[in-house]
Amino acid sequence: MGEVDLSVRLGPLRLRNPVVTASGCFASGREMARFFDLSTLGAVVTKSVTVEPCAGLPPPRMAETDSGMLNAIGLQNPGIDTWVERDLPWLVDQDVPVIASIAGKTADEYGLLAKRLRDVPGLAALEVNISCPNVEDRGIVFACRTGATAAAISAVAQVCDLPIFAKLTPDVADITEIAHAAVDAGATGVSLINTLLGMAIDVTTRRPKLAAGTGGLSGPAIRPVAIRAVHQVRHALGDVPIIGLGGACTCTDVLEFIMAGADAVAIGTATFADPMAIPAAVEGLTRWLRGQEERAIAQVRGTADTERTA
Numbered sequence: 001m002g003e004v005d006l007s008v009r010l011g012p013l014r015l016r017n018p019v020v021t022a023s024g025c026f027a028s029g030r031e032m033a034r035f036f037d038l039s040t041l042g043a044v045v046t047k048s049v050t051v052e053p054c055a056g057l058p059p060p061r062m063a064e065t066d067s068g069m070l071n072a073i074g075l076q077n078p079g080i081d082t083w084v085e086r087d088l089p090w091l092v093d094q095d096v097p098v099i100a101s102i103a104g105k106t107a108d109e110y111g112l113l114a115k116r117l118r119d120v121p122g123l124a125a126l127e128v129n130i131s132c133p134n135v136e137d138r139g140i141v142f143a144c145r146t147g148a149t150a151a152a153i154s155a156v157a158q159v160c161d162l163p164i165f166a167k168l169t170p171d172v173a174d175i176t177e178i179a180h181a182a183v184d185a186g187a188t189g190v191s192l193i194n195t196l197l198g199m200a201i202d203v204t205t206r207r208p209k210l211a212a213g214t215g216g217l218s219g220p221a222i223r224p225v226a227i228r229a230v231h232q233v234r235h236a237l238g239d240v241p242i243i244g245l246g247g248a249c250t251c252t253d254v255l256e257f258i259m260a261g262a263d264a265v266a267i268g269t270a271t272f273a274d275p276m277a278i279p280a281a282v283e284g285l286t287r288w289l290r291g292q293e294e295r296a297i298a299q300v301r302g303t304a305d306t307e308r309t310a
């Protein structure tokens with residue numbers, strides 16, 4: 001049985017395997033290091049950090065749904081200064097590429113965050129979470145508009161040479177249009193998808209289950225939406241690096257994303273139920289590949305035969 005190659009390229013980055021953490025689902029990394037060696041991961045994508053510290057939204061902030069979960073955490077984080085001084089140094093010292101996620105309320109804030117991170121030694125890339133309300137445009141999410149997408153991404157690209165991944169929301173009519181705008185503005189690649197905006201109501205109290213009313217839907221319920229988004233963007237944008245995510249739990253789910261066109265795949269919500277979900281998926285990929293003609297997982301990318309009908 002010959003050796004198999006799990007390594008993948010994400011633009012200029014080389015990951016030892018395609019399975020990475022999803023922003024916001026991995027805390028600062030130290031907690032997970034108790035469960036497994038972080039070098040098992042393709043990369044760590046950190047929780048989105050903002051310019052100022054943020055306490056997040058009031059509880060309840062999570063609600064279980066059928067095959068998924070709603071959350072309205074509200075980007076709780078210590079703010080860029082504390083994060084860079086307190087949390088990041090430990091993580092960049094681990095044997096794993098670190099992709100730092102940033103979130104802003106204005107295009108200028110994205111630029112400020114990128115400036116603060118550009119000289120941090122050991123950082124592999126930035127993920128620019130543009131699924132955030134733009135306070136300069138009536139709170140409309142950046143990634144719902146091509147203009148705001150371009151403004152946020154170019155604010156980052158102008159000040160920072162790190163590879164940039166634009167994290168997009170699926171709550172749009174045409175995600176390929178937004179992906180184009182992000183890449184044209186300087187994004188190296190895209191991360192697809194963030195949560196879908198959802199709502200659940202407790203029929204006893206007649207109140208929303210989340211204090212914020214609405215929240216982001218994640219978990220297996222959204223995987224078909226994510227697979228569709230990855231497939232559409234892969235076909236519309238050719239070779240652009242894609243991190244696929246949304247409901248991936250197992251090795252089979254990771255393969256589904258890769259066959260749809262993802263280069264790497266993030267696992268988020270599944271790690272709350274099973275902290276070992278990522279190492280298990282990596283092991284599963286190795287086993288699966290041993291039974292295939294391809295010797296390298298990179299060769300599997302985009303191989304879903306979408307011409308064939310069932």
Ligand SMILES: Cc1cc2nc3c(=O)[nH]c(=O)nc-3n(C[C@H](O)[C@H](O)[C@H](O)COP(=O)(O)O)c2cc1C
Nearest residue numbers: 022023024048129193194218219246247267268269
């Ligand atoms: C509790 C929680 C917190 C999250 N925080 C962030 C965040 O800070 N930044 C971000 O870009 N996405 C955040 N996300 C979205 C995830 O990174 C991911 O895009 C989404 O949950 C879909 O993947 P999943 O179904 O594997 O969780 C969060 C998701 C959850 C469930």
